[in-house]
Amino acid sequence: LIQGASSPQELLQVSRGPALSSNLAALAIARLARLTSEQRLDTESIRRDPRFQQLLDTVDAQISQVWNTPLVQLLRSLPALGLAQGGRQVRSVEQEVLWRLRRLPLRQLAHLAEYLAGHGRDGPLLPEVLRKLELRWTELDGTRTVVTLMAKVGHLSPTLMERLEDKALELAEQFDPEEIRRVALALALQQRRSVPLLRALSYHLLQKPAELPLPVLTDLLFAYSKLSFQQPQVLHRLSLELQPHVGALSPAQVSRCARSFASLRWLSRPLAEAIAQYSLDNTQNLSLTQLCGILVSFAHLNFQPSSSEEFFSMIHEQLEGQEQQLDVHLLTDVMWSLCVLQQARPPNLRQVLSPDFHARLRGDTSPRAQSSWLKLLHINATARLETPGYQGPFLPPEALSRDGDRHRDKDKATPLQRGLWEALPGALGGHDLARYDVSTVYGWDIDAEVVLDSDNKPLPVRDFAAPHLSHSEGTKPLPPGAKRVAVLRWEFPQFSSRGRELLGRGALAQRHLRAAGFLLVEVSQE
Known part of the structure; x- marks a missing residue:
């Protein structure tokens, strides 16, 4: 009756049954929560129904007799039905789960950790679940569980994440491309540069014969860039398989791919040409910041597109009159990039070498400001050494010392x-x-x-x-x-x-x- 019920009324009728037990009541509540979510029903009317209250009372009175699986489901179902996190019924279920943690199967512990981490639950339950997982990590045997824990729970416990990395290294051969993507992304987002695991993921990725899905390509590129992990064969494959799909990417993805390859110092000329052409074809869809990101990436790699004249004309056209939208550091990066690629024009130089502009950087000792100031010296050198006819302004002599x-x-x-x-x-x-x-x-x-x-x-x-x-x-x-x-x-x-x-x-x-x-x-x- 409970599993086959298609409406809340059928489930609420369970409360009138003569054989109602706490276990059946817990199953009915879990099924009720699922139905209300699927059918987008009003939970307030359900909470006010006396039959629902009867189900809650039955569970509360005999909670120790509820089986493990319905109990864990109940922990997720009560908040979904609108019961307060700190309410008596929810706290009662949490306490019972806490007492039973040692007896729960590892798979249920993993599901519990995933749920608690995803819903930001405070209290003693989540730390205890994490501690149990830290102690029982050797029991993990499925790739899905390991990958899910790394992606959703690992950031909460460095000790557990370290254990999960060891287990992932052991299971790396069994990962499919999607699981490799999720593991690499988890490492990147947590800034964990586990070189043995990254090498194993790279090796097994290269053994996959089929063409990799687009999300796998873009996310792996992001992860390798974030972790500064260079694996030439993987980068070659990513650039080779990305190139035909550049036109299908969003402007944000194209800009991110360009920046990632630049940070990895990897220049694939066919892919870079495709990105340059994408920029020309989608100029109106690219934001100024995204376009600047592509330009700075090309400069970092010292790449000149074959459609150089058309590309840089578009860049200058998009920049004209819009420079105030860029912060001082990004504008410095953009003008420096134009200098690297020998495309800086006198108006560009005048803008960043004017006293008003460089006064905004003087005296700032932050690493970002120091980097921008050094680039300003390079721009000043371009103005003096490579721009015939440029009359100034230049940086003042006292600003050129770097002792x-x-x-x-x-x-x-x-x-x-x-x-x-x-x-x-x-x-x-x-x-x-x-x-x-x-x-x-x-x-x-x-x-x-x-x-x-x-x-x-x-x-x-x-x-x-x-x-x-x-x-x-x-x-x-x-x-x-x-x-x-x-x-x-x-x-x-x-x-x-x-x-x-x-x-x-x-x-x-x-x-x-x-x-x-x-x-x-x-x-x-x-």
Whole structure:
């Protein structure tokens, strides 16, 4: 009768039956809650019905005789029917569940944890459920339970999440693509960079022969980006399978994909071309912020679309008169990106180099502001070195000094950097023949600076005027035929993940230093 009931009236009639037990009453209430939810019925009229009150009283009087499954269902059903969380009936059921936790099967514990976590229930029950799961995690055997707990409960207990990661590593081979997606997303949202688990997920994902569903592609890309986890074969597959579907993505998804690939330093030219074309085809649907996100991503990867003229004309058109919508940091990022891609126009430069604009960044010591200020130095260098005919404004001379940055970073020298500092004095014939760890007014750091005469012999670098420094030690002009050489060190993170191509930042540094008159000696790790 209870399972076959199709209306609340049929279920409420159960209360009149002579064989009514607390277990049957609990089952009837659970079925009643399901029907009201499915049929969108008014719960207030049900709560006022004396027959419903009879069901509640029967459960309350003999609650210890209710079986485990109906009891757990009852815990979910009473609030669904509108009974107060702190009411007597709900508290009575919670207390009974609390007493029985040790005897509950693990699957019911998992369902209980999922429900309590999803409904923000306060009180002692949820912490106790989590503690029991922490102790009994070895009993977990199904992929669905493990994945659900990681996604919905793991953030509440780091200890449990650690156990779940171990179990997921054990079960990784059995995960289907959707479960791999949910596990990776759970790790990303909780900022848990479990490298062994991510490697296992990547390996088993690559064994799946079928084409991956679009939500799996986009969410995995987001997760790998969020965790800064680079797996070339997976990224290649994601970019390859995403490309045909770019047109079906929403503007927010396209912008997010572009930013994710940029943060992973992964440039797939066919996919980037598809994103550029999407931007041209859907300009009116993309918000200014989304369009800026795509532009900044292209600049980070140093990517020039094949439809470069059309693409950047559209960018300038969308930016014109709308710059006030962007905060100071995003506007700086956008103008810096245009400089990287050699698309900055004098009005763009004037806007961010004006005293009113850069005054908003001066004195702010937050990491974001410091990053924006450094980009402003690069923009200023673009105006001076790469924009013929630009008359100003420029940043004032006192704003170009970065001595504090240099001293702070000396303690963070990489092995390659220290190796250069040790090798160069011997190669040159003396420590004083080079200037080390040089911070230029262009916003770029040079690992070593050397002046060579016309016979390629080193000269004392500190004797000569240095227009690239905020405070020059020497005053002599360079002798005829002399050359100023900059030794630049490139570490792995400054290259694209796919090869030996410098990212946008490195490419801009190369252009600026060459334009400033330096010959470049570039050293990288093999």
